[in-house]
Amino acid sequence: MNAALVADALSKSFTTGAVRTDVLRDLSIEIAAGELTLVSGPSGCGKSTLLAILSGLLRPDGGRAFALGQDLARLRPAELERFRLHHTGFVFQGFNLFPALSALEQVMLPLGYLGLDDAIARRRAADALAEVGLGSRLQLKPAELSGGEKQRVAIARALAKEPQLLFADEPTSALDAANGQIVIDTLHRIARTHGATVLCVSHDPRLVGHADRVLAMEDGRILADRRTGAPMPA
Amino acid sequence: MVPLARKTLVHEWRRFLPSALAVAFSGLLLLVQAALVFGIFNSSAVYIRKSGGELWLGYPGTQSIELGRPIPQQAEIAALMDPAVGRVEPFNWIDGDWRGPADKGGVSVFVSGIDTRADALMFADALTPAQRALLDEPDGVIVDRADLAKLGLSVGGQAVINGHRVRIVGVGSGLRALGGVNIVTSLATSRRLDNGDSGGRVAYYVVKLHDGADAAAARKRLQPQGQARTFEVWTRDAFARRAVTYWMFETGAGLGVVLLAIVVFVVGALITSQTLMGAVAGSIREYATLHALGVGFAQLRHVVLKQAAWVGAFGLVVGGVATALVVLLAHRRDVPVQLDLVTIAVCATLVMGIALLSGLAAVRALRHADPALLLR
Numbered sequence: 001m002n003a004a005l006v007a008d009a010l011s012k013s014f015t016t017g018a019v020r021t022d023v024l025r026d027l028s029i030e031i032a033a034g035e036l037t038l039v040s041g042p043s044g045c046g047k048s049t050l051l052a053i054l055s056g057l058l059r060p061d062g063g064r065a066f067a068l069g070q071d072l073a074r075l076r077p078a079e080l081e082r083f084r085l086h087h088t089g090f091v092f093q094g095f096n097l098f099p100a101l102s103a104l105e106q107v108m109l110p111l112g113y114l115g116l117d118d119a120i121a122r123r124r125a126a127d128a129l130a131e132v133g134l135g136s137r138l139q140l141k142p143a144e145l146s147g148g149e150k151q152r153v154a155i156a157r158a159l160a161k162e163p164q165l166l167f168a169d170e171p172t173s174a175l176d177a178a179n180g181q182i183v184i185d186t187l188h189r190i191a192r193t194h195g196a197t198v199l200c201v202s203h204d205p206r207l208v209g210h211a212d213r214v215l216a217m218e219d220g221r222i223l224a225d226r227r228t229g230a231p232m233p234a
Numbered sequence: 235m236v237p238l239a240r241k242t243l244v245h246e247w248r249r250f251l252p253s254a255l256a257v258a259f260s261g262l263l264l265l266v267q268a269a270l271v272f273g274i275f276n277s278s279a280v281y282i283r284k285s286g287g288e289l290w291l292g293y294p295g296t297q298s299i300e301l302g303r304p305i306p307q308q309a310e311i312a313a314l315m316d317p318a319v320g321r322v323e324p325f326n327w328i329d330g331d332w333r334g335p336a337d338k339g340g341v342s343v344f345v346s347g348i349d350t351r352a353d354a355l356m357f358a359d360a361l362t363p364a365q366r367a368l369l370d371e372p373d374g375v376i377v378d379r380a381d382l383a384k385l386g387l388s389v390g391g392q393a394v395i396n397g398h399r400v401r402i403v404g405v406g407s408g409l410r411a412l413g414g415v416n417i418v419t420s421l422a423t424s425r426r427l428d429n430g431d432s433g434g435r436v437a438y439y440v441v442k443l444h445d446g447a448d449a450a451a452a453r454k455r456l457q458p459q460g461q462a463r464t465f466e467v468w469t470r471d472a473f474a475r476r477a478v479t480y481w482m483f484e485t486g487a488g489l490g491v492v493l494l495a496i497v498v499f500v501v502g503a504l505i506t507s508q509t510l511m512g513a514v515a516g517s518i519r520e521y522a523t524l525h526a527l528g529v530g531f532a533q534l535r536h537v538v539l540k541q542a543a544w545v546g547a548f549g550l551v552v553g554g555v556a557t558a559l560v561v562l563l564a565h566r567r568d569v570p571v572q573l574d575l576v577t578i579a580v581c582a583t584l585v586m587g588i589a590l591l592s593g594l595a596a597v598r599a600l601r602h603a604d605p606a607l608l609l610r
Contacts, residue, residue: 048609057526057605078530085528092608096523098238100245105236110527112235141245161527169609 003030004165004197005054009063011220012049023049024060025220031213033164036184036191036198038211046220047201048169054199055088055167056080068164085114089158089196091187093170095150097142097157103129103149104138107157114161121160128160129153132186148179155186159194166190168200172207184210239540242517249516250545253509253592257549258556260502261585264495265557268577271491273570275481277410279474280570281346284408286355287323288449289313289441289456290473294466297484298477300344300414302327302437309465310439316455318447323355326424327437330417334393338386342414345375345395347424347436355440357418360408369420374403376418378410380568385415396427410570495584502588503595506545510596514538518602526605535597542593546586553585 012024023046031037031054039047052058053065056072065072068087075083097106107125108118116124129138132152142150151171158166168187172180184200184207191198191212200211208214209228216224243250276283281299282290291313293303313322326347331340348356350370352363361376368374375395382388382405392401395417409416419427425434443452449469456467468476482488514521521534557573564571 052606052609055526057609081525081528081530083528084526085530088526088528090523090526090605090608092523092526094519094608096519096608098242098517098520100241101236101238105241109236109238110524110529113524113527113529113533118235158527 002032004033004068005029005031005199006066007050007054007063008066010050010053010060010065011062012046012053012058012060023220024053026063027221028063029215029222029225031197031199033197034191034195035212036188036200036210037213037215038207039199039201039215039217040203040205040208041217041223043203045217047203047217050217051167051169051199051201055090055165056084085110085161087164089161089163089166091151091154091158091166091168091171093173095142095147095154095174097150097153099142102139102141103134103145103153103156106142106153107160110157110161124160124162125156128156131159132156133182146179148175148182151175151179151183152186155183155190159190162194164196166196166198168198168202170202170204171200172202172204177206180204180206181210188212239537240544242513243541243544246513246516249513250509250541253506253513253589254545254548254552256502256505256509257546257585257589258552260498260506260588261550261553261581262556262560263498264581264584265553265573265578266560266571267491267494267498268581269557269561269564269571269573270569271482271487272574272577273564273572275478275487276572277570278481279477280360280408280410281357281416282470282474282477284357284360285440285470286358287321287440287442288447288470289443289453290468290470291439291441291456291465292437292468292473294463296466296476297480299327299438299473304432304435304437305439305465306435312458313439313441313456316452318443318452318455319441320444321355321442323349323440323442324421324436325349325356325438325440326421326428328424328428328432330395330427332385332393332395332415332417334391335386338384341385343395343417344414345417345419345424345427347419347421350420355442357406357409361406361418365404365406368403369418369423371401371403373398373400373423373426374419375400375423376404376406376409377402378416378568379405379407380410381415396429398427400427407568410568499584499588502585503591506542506588507592507595510538510542510545510592511599513541514596514599515602518599519608521600521603522605522608525603526608531600531603534600534603538597538600539590539593542589542596543586545592546589549589550582550585554582 007029010024010027013022041047053060108121111121172183187198213227215222291309310322313319328345330343330345332343350366389402453467561571
């Protein structure tokens, strides 16, 4: 199994009151390392659920999910937490930054839980922020940053952990075109230069041209799977 | 490690202020209540604690000093015959009816008749030799300065006790006790005020032992045996404790204190936990993100509990300062207040308990820190 992420006949349904909705239907896919894979589709198509299952945030009803060769269903909750701590990064639609912390501290925070000492965490955090173009804004708090800058801090927070898996859920939907462009380029570059597996979920059509591979989803199934040959971002 | 708990507290202090104030107020209530209760109840023992001597002889079973009854003079003789006894000093205690200015009506008073010699045992720590000397004036009395207003008189004023005219010759402090106004006078004056009801007998004898004598052993020797005891012997501390215990428990006041402390604790914890829960709920998406990144619930709990501890510490300091001010004010106004280290430690523990219990309640709000909520 060479793929970093494998979905094997995944199914998942949610029940709201008396209504049962099948969100994923017997979905299988393999996602390779070192590229940016975009899952696109209308809202409610199950793309976020797919991301949640492949990242170990959610357990499927049926089928199996493998991440880095690890069958996620076999991990106990504490092991799953440890797996996420060491191997995964997340970027969400809302930036979810602590209002009290500077950009540098936001990025250092998870590193502390990884057991890194302060000096190393500080250097790694500063490097990650420099990589997303915020090297000069280390001391600013979220209130002093623009939306695009906040999302780049969130990316740096995920990146500083040096994860093999990076999950992004609608990372650009709260941003304008220019900032959205910067964010997707950054994610793309992380995939290429760090060799990370970047799985991005979005219904934003502007992103399609920037991904290495686009999976089109609808009604819990993958309808199309194509490679775009996107150029390496500048 | 980034100090998330502390940084958030400082940055969002407005959010945490209500809980810190709730803790501070709980601390203030607990401490002031304790200070007042111990102050008031210990004032029932103030006569004993402010006097010299090691043993007290009084009516059998007397539970508190103001409940004294006359005892036979043989108690004094028995005491004087013991080799360990150096001195025996009579202390008279009688009830009186004070009639002062017409607009104050009658006031129930306790009259203490004491030895007026400079080195006397009674009120050795409360009255100076000069004040004692003032009592040598026939019908002269000393009252606590805080009681002057109640009596409607000042120094030099005249009143009537039990039908006998008396004159206020001086004021003291720390002479207040429970249940009525205390009037200090000489033994001779107190006998006159008694109208001869006691046949010249007094309520207590205070015994000073020779230096180095064993008070417990002497008490045992002096303590009469058998059913027909006419007096009882206590060590000074035991008699003081008896008085405090009587007021604290026999009157039900002690139970009231405990109940009020429970109410303060519960209300404080409720307010504090609600505010802390609100603070957790306000950052729930950030906590969920950390959880997604692999930070365990145990570590998130740690952040919340740390915040609770900081809130508790801050509340403790504010409550402590406020209590100090209240106690200072009370001292100036002669309100009996008393705080010892044990009481302060118990109250501080309760206050930190309020904060940490609230933190534990707020931790439950972390259950909602489910990263899946960020994906919707």
